[in-house]
Amino acid sequence: MTRDVKESFGSGPGGPPPAPAALAAKVRTLAPSMTRSMQRVAEAVANDPAGCSALTVTGLAEHTGTSEATVVRTARLLGYPGYRDLRLALAGLAAQQQSGRAPAITTDIAVDDPIADVVAKLAYDEQQTLADTAAGLDTGQLGAAVSAAAVARRIDVYGVGASGLVAQDLAQKLLRIGLIAHAHSDPHLAVTNAVQLRAGDVAIAITHSGSTGDVIEPLRVAFEHGATTVAITGRPDGAVTQYADHILTTSTARESELRPAAMSSRTSQLLVVDCLFVGVAQRTYETAAPALAASYEALAHRHRR
Amino acid sequence: MTRDVKESFGSGPGGPPPAPAALAAKVRTLAPSMTRSMQRVAEAVANDPAGCSALTVTGLAEHTGTSEATVVRTARLLGYPGYRDLRLALAGLAAQQQSGRAPAITTDIAVDDPIADVVAKLAYDEQQTLADTAAGLDTGQLGAAVSAAAVARRIDVYGVGASGLVAQDLAQKLLRIGLIAHAHSDPHLAVTNAVQLRAGDVAIAITHSGSTGDVIEPLRVAFEHGATTVAITGRPDGAVTQYADHILTTSTARESELRPAAMSSRTSQLLVVDCLFVGVAQRTYETAAPALAASYEALAHRHRR
DNA sequence: GCCGAGCCGAAAATATCTTTCATCTGTGAC
């Protein structure tokens, strides 16, 4: 696209294609050859592309204290067939400028941030978390966990607090593809159930801190009963990994007072859990596909027209 | 005291300002509520913004085999005053795409994808979902919902299935900053509790389809009892919005057999919920900060060394 | 002071966009 700039530079109305974003430069180049009124128009356009792109010919004429004809003449001089096309180019330029200053949101969320900033920052942070998680995930460990889960007789998932919701999410999805999976948030029930596990079963513990006793305990029991154990944690050196055959590491983003760690750890955990799920669904495709279809079917009547 | 159900139904132009670059997402969100011809127009626009921005109404009508009127109607549905403005937005979008990103891994997840590809694709898709959601979120509606929630006597959140987990996530977090919030997954209990709500209370319904009866019912009851109602849904024209004072739209990504819609809708819902939470935390900072600190404190002893 | 060259804008002419309205198409009731 730099080619366009080169070709149609300072070429006035004779220029072959209109310029995309080299508008400011073109204005400066052509300004000397412009009449006073046209300079006013060109200046307005160069200074505030976004604002001008919102104006009609008449509007811009008034805004610059000139006439429609002058505006059109200026557009022509800048290389466009007419004002309509200049306006389109202006809109494009404005959009580019807008997106250009995206990395302005790297700061923490402050108490007085306007709501739009909050949205932008949170979205950015969570995107970052996803990228970090994907980059840091050990596909070997993940593959091993998938292999174990795909053929497991039964899958138990442990998690409390925010991680409990992730555990439930995983269990829900595995159930949907016909596997026998349970999520346990109650530590006592978790341990009680863990005792039932044996070789060929899979136990998955989800804890960001890696040191949540309520989650480690059932995993330990499962481990000791011969089940294949998986830990999804942000601390690969945490206590939970003692009893884990496979360790899936989640990433941790910086946190602040208004942005508890729970948010990014949850995002990270969910990505890991999704990967695990899709991996298992691939391996069990023969049974997973019809099971998924059946579960959609069953829910259809719950929707209002 | 019963309130009238909103008349402006199925109204795409409910959003105050038009979208800048959230267009692709908006098309996907609104497509289901479009008529056949309008879908053709929307599709053309989404697939080739640059090309379409070069066409006049008549041109685009011919190109899509429809009429000018349909093109204008589509533009309106997408939130623009008319075709002229859609065209400007299109030009902006085209410029952004031109200068911006390289379209990475756009293919769907296949049954035989290696695990590393699964991770990359899932992460990419979820990042995309986050970007779309942030771009499409109406900050006015969000702000209104935040204001209501920040001063609410009590907050009830409804959601079933996958959305139920999101509802719980929100309630958990609000509880942590000292607000009275409950998540209800049981439709009966939800309605029973909704009856208790009155003006000054807030009810939030979370449903991707916008038509989940089990969630709509309690929201309707809350609405009729005078509570401020909020809908978090992927279908801004869905039945649930009848009873919603504020509508927060989540984005929908393409889905495939191995990537159920539940995944991206959950990601999108969580972002919205996080924004809501942080907004409320800002407004109630005086009480939120110490409450957060206290809850961390209380959990500390649950961690093993 | 007078003359001409070229700038400038008002208004006409044209293109484009929007609205209206009659027709058509699909859907559900009987």
Added chain:
DNA sequence: GTCACAGATGAAAGATATTTTCGGCTCGGC
């Protein structure tokens, strides 16, 4: 299967925006 209705659709009229035309006007030179 047929009928009637609601909503979708497009043709054409109506409203705006853009482009062109054309005559007045300014400014510099003589």
